[in-house]
Amino acid sequence: MAAKKITTPLTDDVVRSLRAGDAVEITGALYQARDAAHKRLVALIEAGEEVPFDLQGAVVYYMGPSPAKPGNVIGSAGPTTSGRMDAYAPLLMRHGLKGMIGKGLRTAEVKQAMRDEVAVYFAATGGAGALLARRIVGNEVIAYPELGAEAVARLEVVDFPAIVVNDCHGGDLYEEGRGAYARDV
Amino acid sequence: MGAIREVDVAEVTAAVKDLCITTNYDLPADVYDALKAAQETEESPVGREVLAQLVENADIAAADRVPICQDTGFAVIFAEVGQDVHLTGGDFEAAIHEGVRRGYGDGYLRKSVAEEPAHARRNTTDNTPAIIHTSIVPGDKVTLTLMAKGGGAENMSSLSMLKPSQGWAGIADAVVDTVSRAGSNPCPPVIIGVGIGGTIEMVTLLAKKALLRDVGSTHPDPRIAAMEDELLERVNALGIGPQGLGGRTTALDVFIEEMPCHIASMPMAVNVQCHAQRHKTVTL
Ligand code: SF4
Numbered sequence: 319m320a321a322k323k324i325t326t327p328l329t330d331d332v333v334r335s336l337r338a339g340d341a342v343e344i345t346g347a348l349y350q351a352r353d354a355a356h357k358r359l360v361a362l363i364e365a366g367e368e369v370p371f372d373l374q375g376a377v378v379y380y381m382g383p384s385p386a387k388p389g390n391v392i393g394s395a396g397p398t399t400s401g402r403m404d405a406y407a408p409l410l411m412r413h414g415l416k417g418m419i420g421k422g423l424r425t426a427e428v429k430q431a432m433r434d435e436v437a438v439y440f441a442a443t444g445g446a447g448a449l450l451a452r453r454i455v456g457n458e459v460i461a462y463p464e465l466g467a468e469a470v471a472r473l474e475v476v477d478f479p480a481i482v483v484n485d486c487h488g489g490d491l492y493e494e495g496r497g498a499y500a501r502d503v
Numbered sequence: 504m505g506a507i508r509e510v511d512v513a514e515v516t517a518a519v520k521d522l523c524i525t526t527n528y529d530l531p532a533d534v535y536d537a538l539k540a541a542q543e544t545e546e547s548p549v550g551r552e553v554l555a556q557l558v559e560n561a562d563i564a565a566a567d568r569v570p571i572c573q574d575t576g577f578a579v580i581f582a583e584v585g586q587d588v589h590l591t592g593g594d595f596e597a598a599i600h601e602g603v604r605r606g607y608g609d610g611y612l613r614k615s616v617a618e619e620p621a622h623a624r625r626n627t628t629d630n631t632p633a634i635i636h637t638s639i640v641p642g643d644k645v646t647l648t649l650m651a652k653g654g655g656a657e658n659m660s661s662l663s664m665l666k667p668s669q670g671w672a673g674i675a676d677a678v679v680d681t682v683s684r685a686g687s688n689p690c691p692p693v694i695i696g697v698g699i700g701g702t703i704e705m706v707t708l709l710a711k712k713a714l715l716r717d718v719g720s721t722h723p724d725p726r727i728a729a730m731e732d733e734l735l736e737r738v739n740a741l742g743i744g745p746q747g748l749g750g751r752t753t754a755l756d757v758f759i760e761e762m763p764c765h766i767a768s769m770p771m772a773v774n775v776q777c778h779a780q781r782h783k784t785v786t787l
Contacts (some may be wrong), residue, residue: 334509339549371535386575393572393611394564398656399688421746422655422688443556443746444655444690445779448564466626467573467613479556481549481748492687495749499547500742 321479327375328416330436336482338489342440343477348379348419350471352398355462356406359470363413370461370470373410377417382467384447388401392457392473394447397421400439404428411435419480423492429484440480441491504673507589508643512598514528515590515645518785519602519633522649523578524610526783527570530561533717534755534780541692541745541752550750554692557745557778572779575612576651578603578633579612579711585642596635598646604629615654636708648715648784652699656693659685662707674699674771675734680775682738682754687747689775694718695738695757698775700764710774713758715782722759731757 324332326346336342347370351359359369380400384393400420407418408431416437421444432439442450456474463469483491535558536550539739542554580599584590592598607614607630616631617624640646661681665673678697685693697707722728744750755778764770 341549341552382573382576382613384570385611387569387611390569391611394570394575396573397572399658401688421690441687441746441748443553443560445572445777446560447555447571448684448782449556449560449565450570451565451569466628467615483748491749492747495547495549495744496686496742496747497740497749499744499749499751501740503737503740 326377333416333436333438336438336485337484338482338491340482342480345476348377348473348475349382350379350381350473352382352468353402354465354468356403360409366498373414375416381421391416392451392454395451395454396447397442397444410440411437432484432486433488439484441483442480507587508589509589510645511592512590512595513592514787515598516602518647519599520606522783523603523606526649526651526781527575527612529565530571535561537718537755545750545752547744547750549748550745553745573613574653576653579650579652580633580635580638582646583640583646585644586626586639587643599633599635600631603631603633615633647654651781653777654688654777656689659775660773665771667769670733678734679737679774683741685775686743690777691743691747692745692752692755692778694755694776694780697759698772699761701762703770706770707772709760710772713760714776716758716776718756727759731759
């Protein structure tokens with residue numbers, strides 16, 4: 319499958335060009351954040367304060383790595399289940415977030431926010447943490463180091479492989495893909 | 504009765520430490536072979552691409568000595584202690600916890616255990632406690648099996664106290680429904696452990712122990728083997744496919760363990776396991 323090369327931060331034009339089922343290779347910065355970090359980011363926004371990175375066009379990666387061995391940029395680094403971030407995602411999209419990378423199903427509210435705010439949800443391969451780590455060339459913790467694997471880090475990635483699951487036009491590969499291969503027994 | 508054999512619990516600690524590290528770096532050969540074989544039969548191009556990534560991932564993890572998956576799991580230990588063994592040198596369970604502490608530390612594994620689950624959810628920082636299931640068996644050996652169980656797949660597992668009248672059809676529907684609702688969340692292709700019978704705590708243990716079988720193995724009881732085949736076919740007809748992106752390979756295998764139950768009950772449990780099916784056994 320030929321992958322579309324895209325770079326972050328994402329523009330609305332790039333997001334609109336992506337369709338459910340597209341394979342992409344992402345180059346640029348991703349922001350690593352899981353449950354605990356999302357809880358704090360949303361609390362900051364609700365209090366009217368600045369979040370620790372620029373949300374405009376940003377792509378967040380739902381991931382908590384294993385510890386890096388000496389000499390490595392990062393440990394294994396595959397996606398975590400996105401559904402746990404569903405409660406927080408719409409607010410972040412309203413403040414500029416354009417992309418999310420994770421694995422697993424999103425709620426109707428999150429999918430609606432992606433249409434309203436022009437944003438995209440990618441799946442990276444869950445359980446391919448050793449392979450994905452090789453595409454991460456930079457890793458800097460920028461907030462909440464006390465959270466350990468749940469800290470917010472700015473990751474530099476090159477040709478990071480992902481697949482568009484939910485596009486901003488209502489496309490949903492989890493539904494379409496499953497429908498295409500389901501059969502009666 | 505055989506002579507009593509002494510086993511120092513320091514050996515248990517060393518073995519558990521080594522199990523934690525190697526189990527997380529090396530995908531078992533049966534799972535690796537099943538992922539490769541699925542590449543041949545998968546009809547979805549995206550599905551084949553995902554399966555190829557998983558095979559390459561296992562190769563990289565083994566070569567670079569890094570974890571297959573960043574979720575290096577909760578350490579579940581099945582210990583079989585021979586009744587002719589005398590454990591010396593300290594507390595057996597403490598020795599297992601210490602092995603987990605050292606393995607997750609020295610192996611650069613992620614610490615994924617939180618205490619006070621309902622409130623503080625503080626990371627215990629060393630991946631302890633381990634979950635320990637000990638049984639006393641004949642002989643003078645100590646056999647230790649570690650399963651590193653990730654959260655994503657565990658969260659999709661289910662327990663049902665069915666009515667006996669629901670029969671096999673009710674059980675089969677509950678298994679298919681569990682996999683269907685899980686969709687892409689547990690990192691398919693999955694492996695399904697099913698427990699039938701026993702009591703509420705035993706049925707979940709049966710489901711977990713079922714996951715220790717080799718992918719591709721056939722149950723020795725042909726009646727149960729036929730039940731497993733039927734479930735595998737139904738689950739793979741769901742269309743979920745690798746990573747839930749659509750395809751034929753939703754599950755690599757289905758394993759059933761059963762035992763008698765109360766005349767009024769029909770407990771059943773489904774323990775969902777991801778393709779990162781990490782378990783290993785050593786004998787001391
Ligand atoms: S479900 Fe398994 S493969 Fe997926 S992230 Fe969790 S441990 Fe890793």
